[in-house]
Amino acid sequence: MSRPSAPPPGPFRLASGGRLIDRAYSTGFRFNRRHLRGFKGDTLASALLGSGVALVGRSFKYHRPRGILASGVEEPNALLGLGQGGRFEPNQRATTTALMPGMVTESQNAWPSLDSDVGAINAPLWRFFPAGFYYKTFIHPRAAWLNVFEPVIRRAAGLGRAPKQADPDRYEQAYGFAETVVVGGGIAGLSAARDAAREGGRVLVLEQTPHWGGRTPVDHAGGEARVGALLDELRGMENVTLRRNTQATGLYDHGYLLARESLADHDPKADLPRQRLWRIRAGRVIVATGAHERPIAFAGNDVPGVMLASAVRDYIVNWAVAPGRRIAVVTSNDDAYRTALAALDAGLEVAAVIDARPVADGRLPQAVRARGVEVLTGTGIAGVRGGKLISGVDLCAQDGAGKVTGRLDCDCVAMSGGWSPVVHLWSHCGGRLLWDEPGGFFRPEPSRPPTGPDGAPNVAVVGAADGDLAVAALTGAEVEAPSAQVWLMPAQATRKARFKMWLDYQNDVKVSDVVVAAQEGFVSVEHAKRYTTLGMATDQGKTSNVNGLAVLSEALAQPVAATGTTTFRPPYTPLTFGAIAAEAKGAIFQPLRRTPMHAWHEARGAAWEPVGLWRRPYTYPQGGETHTDAINREILAVRGGVGMLDASTLGKILVTGPDAGRFLDMVYTGMMSSLPVGKCRYGLMCNDNGFLIDDGVVVRLAEDQWLCHTTTGGAERIHGHMEDWLQCEWFDWKVYTANLTEQYAQIAVVGPKARDLLEALGGMDVSAEALPFMTFADGELGGHPVRLYRISFSGELSFELATPAGRGLALWEALMAAGKPFGVTPYGTEAMHVLRAEKGFIMIGDETDGTVIPQDLNLHWAISKKKADFIGKRAQERSFMASPDRWRLVGLESLDGRMLPDGVYAVAEGVNANGQRNVQGRVTSTYASPTLGRPIAMGLVAHGPERMGEILEFPVKGADSVRARIVDPVFYDKEGTRANG
Amino acid sequence: MLLLTCPHCGIAAEETEFNPGGEAHLKRHGPGASDEDFEGYLFLRHNVKGPVLERWRHSYGCGKWFLAARDSVTLQVYGTYPASLAHPSDEVGDSVRAAHPNWRTQI
Incomplete structure (x- = not known):
């Protein structure tokens, strides 16, 4: 705010008045690189009008010159690009944007400039852009849509341009x-x-x-x-x-x-x-x-200078801006006469009031006549003279076809077709x-x-x-006669004139388009809306919907009530994504879960893998190592010596109570009630659809206490699943569950030297005799309290050590120190994945996708045949689930040494109903195995286990098919001796 | 966004504090059930226009499951009750019948 004694900004600013502006403060801004001025209290629209800017943009489809129509949120035309850089915002309504000092604004949808826009060539061609144009035109040839039509249309379509930089505001x-x-x-x-x-x-x-x-x-x-x-x-x-x-x-x-x-x-x-x-x-x-307020549909009702009557008086009274020097008012009601009075009060000329009604003798028309203004009743506008500015209007009888009966010179038309x-x-x-x-x-x-x-x-x-x-009871106004329903001006307008009558300014929908839609059978208002795009622009049809519905109703020869209205949906005005996201972005978009050893991994330069809300080390690259090199080094270190994995994220759910065993027998496919105290057992969990939802090792801690390990991503989901059954189905069973996932840190010590490492730390007997495979013991290692499980997800001799979360880092560091002589190597999730795949172990989410049952994965051994019931048992008896034709797990060995891409399908003979090749299997896991020096893969294949040695063809995009042999999914240590150490 | 009252902790909270669990009072059919019964349990839902009985969990509160009688058209919540009840409580049933006099549970 500067220059308190500046001259009145803009040639169309009135010398006095303006209840919302403060003339003491003149404000500079830019519009399309022009430097303009307004007053404090102006909107962008009032400042532009005050500066004599009538042309503010180009229309969406025909690139017609457009000016400001309204004074509030309903504005369809004056959409500007505001600001610069990250603060740039497209499609901002000039009518609701407060003028700020130094504001930089630009018009949209015009190239190379607003005044000489090449897109305007569309306008003379408008007969060729009727309603449903896209649907009718760009159908053949089919391929051309993707490569020719769509890219060209996308470049030409759209309002404004999206900002390219991040929004710096809060x-x-x-x-x-x-x-x-x-x-x-x-x-x-x-x-x-x-x-x-x-x-x-x-x-x-x-x-x-x-x-x-x-x-x-x-x-x-x-x-x-x-x-x-x-x-x-x-x-x-x-x-x-x-x-x-x-x-x-x-x-x-x-x-x-x-x-x-x-x-x-x-x-x-x-x-x-x-x-x-x-x-x-x-x-x-x-x-x-x-x-x-609604516009009136007359030919040329979109020429800059044609405005809503209420907006014209708003600009005069609120901002002391003259939208024109000689104003013609065209109306179907008394209310618009207020605009004539406001203009007269401000010293502006009123060319005439053109009133479509045969009689206008209310208080307001009388007051206007008394001021010496001619009121032309029964009259309409046949056409607007001018392109980017109005020079006048041609008059006609409202109740006719548009024969010109006279002409009015004016530079602004204030129209009112009633109010919605x-x-x-x-x-x-x-x-x-x-x-x-x-x-x-x-x-x-x-x-x-x-x-x-x-x-x-x-x-x-x-x-x-x-x-x-009129809100007469509160305003003291007299109740006025309702507006006449003037949906077309003149009533019998010619076809040619209807091509120039705009209903939806923002989406360039005209009376002719709605009539075409009705003729073509789009009789439902919702269909007609979508076919013509009436009311589908950013203004959501605030000024156009009712006019459009009325035109549709006339075309269908039915009352508007029978046509009805389209559905109003939020938001009323566009909301910026910034406000919807608010603070929930970047680092605090969602909580980040860190294991007790997170900082240690971070300090070692771990590459992270997001797993649920956790971050797990993916691998620990050293020096200039690529991820692939680092992963291979980690795998070989585990197979040849000893490695350590942070397994703290594994879900740990305590299930306890007199009925806990009975409950777990329902939850798991295997028998858990018979698991002896001190032992571990691998378990599978299905839903009642029969599909595999999670797996993990179950540990019996005490007579009435089990600890169920789940996958990292499954902890909360599985805990919820258990609670669902406990609360809603077996609510009388005495079982208590607690999700202890975050209470414990868990470390896997894996490899032939794992036992040596633990012995170096000392404190527990970790011999095969004292701690056989699939057992656990509580004790202290090097003074650290641990629960030591002998379980393996790699096929190697392996221990998992659980300790209270607060002591996790200390235990990890103690193990790293004790393991130094053995070359202990921390490894990440990718090495873990390869290690398990080499052994043919399944991974929930890789081998399963919500349609896979345990039997598909040859896991029959983990399904109890003794139990009368478990969740999923009945479903697995359904004919489709029991079918021998289901795709089942096998290993896949590429013939030419190329890796099979993840997810690719094996083709079969023949084609399906859509003419696509039949398929007989797909790849579920695929890795380069450094242990074996060749790629390995697993997949689900029709009759797979019965087809060992057969060769399948996997087409690959942009390359020759990969041919692979069906093999045993256990690629390494088939005898399973390594886990014994 | 609905407002629901958890019958366990008594807290009225926004929908985002709860997770929906589909139709309530399904009778579970296990091994030995006919294909027809099992299909009904696993796949068929009433999905009515009007009062529905449905499962909700107060996931970000007390963690308890409960059942709600809610109108799928007007969104009126007739009441909530513990998941252990085999039928809506009398109070909830009366509340539904006040709006739909001929209503019967489809249990």
Whole structure:
């Protein structure tokens, strides 16, 4: 803000007036590199109009020149790109953007420049871009869609351009609670808030603009004072919160309301979050969102300078801006006469009021006539003269086909086709609408409101949003006659004229398009909408929906009520992803789970693998090692010496109680109740569909106590699965479960020298006799308390040591130190995967995908035949599950030494119904084995285990098929002697 | 976003605090069940327009499963009750019948 004594910015700024601007502060900004000025309190739209900028953008499809149409959120044309760099934002409405000093703005959809746009060549071709153009044109040849049509259309389509840099601003979210939330700070909303506050309970009032009062201060004498009095009263009430610059964007189930508060929009210097997204729980919502004025469909109604009548008087009264020097008003109602009066009061010329109605003798028309302005009743506009600016309009009889009867010179047309209540919030969560025939609009159906959790109505609508357009009881205005329903001007407009009558400005949908849709059989309003794209742009049809529905209804020769309306869906105005994400991005997008040894791995330069919310070391590259080199080194170290794996992330669920054994017999396919204390057993878990969902080692700690190990990603899910059955099915069984995953650190010590390492640490007898395979012992190793399991996921001699989480790092470091003479090597998850694959061990998520049963994986040995029941048993008896034709696990050996790509399919003879090759199997795991010096793979193959030695063909994209032989999935140490040490 | 009251801890909370578990009061059929019974248990759901009985878990609260009688059209919550009940409690049943006098559970 500078130069307090600057001259009035802009040639179209009026010498006096402007209730929202502060002429003491002149503000510079840029539009398409032009330096312009406005006043503090301007919107971008008022500053542009004040500077004489009528052309602000090009339309979406035909690149027609477009100017500002409205003065609020309903604006379809004046979408600008705002800001620079990471703060650049496309598609911002000039009408709702406050002017900030130094603001940089640009128009959209124009190239090379707004004034000479080459895309405008589309305009003379518009006969060739009818409704459904894309559907009809780009069908053949099929291949051309992907390679030619779609890329070209994508380049030409779209509004604005996406920012390329990260948004540097902060956003935050907040929770709000109130017994009553009033949306809309106009006279109806403020009055409703006062009434609600008197009844008691917290009252929150949300207003989308920076100003209270809505239309009342502009439209009604004494309105500003009425609003002021209401505000004084509300500010004195302790239970009332007034919040401006806050846009309610959506109303959801049970009174959940989202609202975006602008705190420092376009003002990066303010040390504030840019926006705050309110997540409000409202006992009830009072919708006082007013109404939107509708355009009239006449030829050329999109030429810059044709504006909504209410917007014209807003610019005059609120910002002292003259949208034109000689204004023609065209209307179907009395309300628009207010614009003529406002223009006259501001010293502007009113060319005439063109009134489509045969008679106009209400108080407002009389007042306009009394000021010497001609009122042309029964008259319409046949066409607008001018391209980028208006030079005049041709007149015609409204009740005719458009024969020109005269001409008016003017530089601005203020139009009003009546008003549509803003019923969005009412409709978002189920409120029904009815067509108000006398009023000519949809309004809430009072008997079909949205309801809350108790089934009682929780949304009410007041004021203009309820169809009470004049809000006469509060404003003191006289009730006006309803607007005439003028859906076409003139009523019998020619086909040619209909090609120039815009309904949806933003998506370039014209009267002719909707008529075509109706003719082609799109009689459902939802279909016609999608076929024509009416109302599907970023403004969601705020100015176009009702006009479009009415035109569709006329084309179908049915009342509008029979056509109905499309569904209103949130958000009411676009929400930026920044506000939706708020602080939940980057490092705090989701919690990161770290094992007790995380910092040690990090210090050794571990490459990380995300597993669920955990980060596990993928491998530990040394020096300039590639990951592949590092993984191979780790594998060979384990096979030849000793390695250590941080296995802390494995799920550990304690199951205890008198019925714990019985319960685990249901949960696992194998028998767990018979497991002796001190022993370990591998178990499989299925769901009741029969599919394998998890696996792991079960340990019997005591007579009534089992510890169930799950996969890393499965701990919470499996704990939930157990609780589901315990609480909902066997709720009378005495079982208690606890997820102890994070209570213990767990370290796998693996390899032929594993026992030597533990003995070097000392304290427990770890001999094969004292601690046989699949047993465990509690004790101390080197002074560290451990539970020592003799289990193996690598086929090597292997121990897993569990210790309280807080002592995990100390134990790890002690083992590393004791292992130094043995060349102990820390290894990561990838080495673990290769080690298990070399042994043919399955991995949940690789060999399983939710459609695989244990029998497919040749795991019959882990399925009890003695048990009467377990979860999944009945499903596995279904004919499809018991079929011998199921794909089953085998090893795959590539013939030419190339690795099989993961997931590739083996083809079979013949083709399926879609003409695709039949398949007979697929690869589930594939690795380069450094132990064997060749690639190995596992896969599921039809009749696989019965086809050992057969060769399968696996087509690979961009290369020759890989041929592979079906082999035993155990590639290494088939006898299984190494695990014994 | 729904508001539900956990019948175990008594807390009324937002939907994000709960996990849904599908239709309630399914009778589990295990080994020995006919194909028809098993199909009904595993795959067939009532999916009615109106009052539904459904399973929820207070996952980010007390961890307990419970059942809810809720209207799939109006979203009215008629009541919640422990998962161990074989039928909706009388109170919940009365609440449903106040809105749907002819309603019967499909258990």
